[in-house]
Amino acid sequence: MKILTAQQIxxxxxxxxEKGISSINLMERAARSCADWIEINFNRIDKFFIFCGNGNNGGDGFAIARLLYEKSFDVEVFIDDDNRQFSPDAEINLKRIKQIKGIEVKKxxxxxxxxxxxxVIIDAVFGYGLNRKLSGKIKDLIEKLNEVNIQKISIDMPTGLFADKIIYEDSTVFKADFTLTFQFYKRSFLHPETGEFCGKIKVLDIxxxxDFIGKIETEYFVIDxxxxxxxxxxxxxxxxxxxxxxxxxxxxxxGKIGAIMMSTLSALRTGSGLTFTIAPECGNFILQSQAPEAMFMSSGEKYLEKIETIxxxxxxxxPGFGKENKTQKALFYFLKSHKDPVVLDADALNILAENDKADLIPKNSVITPHPLEFERLFGKTENSFERLExxxxxxxxxxxxxVLKDHRTAIITPDKKVFYNITGNSGMAKGGSGDVLTGILTALISQKYDIEKACIFGVWLHGxxxxxxxxxxxxxxxxxxxxxxxxxDVFKYLSS
Structure with a gap:
């Protein structure tokens, strides 16, 4: 799924x-998709408080209010005190609800x-077009709504967020439990500093x-x-x-044999035809007993002294590599002589970072840093948007x-494309989860998946x-x- 900028949307x-649907009917289509979703998922709710801005996001809110009322829900609508001019389509939908005696419109x-x-509170104050920090009465309103302890829904995106960039420091943003967005994810949904305001994302096809979506170019995608x-x-x-x-x-x-054992087991489960483990002799019994399908190759007593070439x-x-001097020498020797793509994780990345040796990584290789490992390798950034760039x-x-690991892991390719993964959850935030991913990626590449596709598939499969x-x-x-x-179970799911 493509991710478009606010301008592209x-x-x-x-x-x-231009293809023949009027803007007011397109707004009606968007509102109906929201109202239908709300009816299915909140069918026992007594009342909706709907807060509408003056632009088209507010117009969506007015139309949703009317449609929910027609579905026999109790609704109250709130608009800006200052009576600023509404967008043409918002004005039409505001007039429509003012003609309904059962809908009260308040300030x-x-x-x-x-x-x-x-x-339930529904936020339809600002959508993807916002380009400034909230201030004044709108800021006060959003802060007040955030204090109310009931479920909250944002239409298109939470008020106060930008579609394509980080929020300003100390910004006020509506904290939604659900965000009903139209046709596309926005990049801000997928970064930790901004995504935390969105709750669960539901993308509605409107x-x-x-033809336009097929032709428009972008470098950002969601894995679907x-x-x-x-x-x-x-x-x-x-x-x-x-x-x-x-x-x-x-x-x-x-003391760290468990890490390479998990990589080995995950490679086996991902379908590797032949699986070998190169580890210190102290791991022989553990690995042979826990993963008898893999072949063990000893390299040193307590640390790796060599990496066999097959x-x-x-x-x-x-995974669990350690940073002993002989281990570092073995890694450098291997990378200098090995020209095929490899998967590098954990201490392999830390060794490269500490010795400023990132240039030893063979072309088309895969590295899988978490944010701190990435910082050690390439330098500090102010936020996750800067880190991604x-x-x-x-x-x-x-x-x-x-493969930049985070709550929403991003795969970045040599031609600068970005694929955000939306599978996975916070239960995976435990030591060892990354070791599992290393095994998955290694196995997929060994099965001759194209490396870009192996990264996309592997990260999705892991999540x-x-x-x-x-x-x-x-x-x-x-x-x-x-x-x-x-x-x-995931492979059975894909085969069904």
């Missing part, structure tokens, strides 16, 4: 209108929340012009089910273990793929397994090993 609206300042436990099903390759029957490649997981050190294999290096620059400069695990065990109790055990 405006152009898409215009292109749709923002009239809102005094009464103890109605079964009610029939914007498909359509993309994944186009990437996923079900196994053919007449194959053998050699068909599905060799995966070599390199890592582990005294032809036509894909390497995933770093620096990642785009470095991915192009080094010709590598960067989807996490979602299945949280459903069974809860976010609090789920373990990284539960992700591994749920990979089979």
């Amino acid at each position: 405006k152009e898409c609206d215009s292109a749709t209108i 923002f300042s009239d809102f005094i929340y009464e103890s109605i436990s079964n009610s 029939g914007l012009d498909k 089910g359509i993309l994944i099903r186009n990437i996923y390759r079900p196994r053919e029957e007449f194959t053998n273990k050699g068909t599905f490649g060799k995966s070599i997981l390199v890592g582990g050190s005294y 032809e036509k294999a894909v390497y995933g290096i770093g 620096l990642a785009r620059k470095k991915a192009e400069e080094l010709q590598i793929f960067i 989807k397994a996490g979602d299945f695990a949280s459903q069974e065990f809860s976010k609090e109790a789920m373990l990284p090993t539960d992700l591994i055990n749920k990979l089979g």
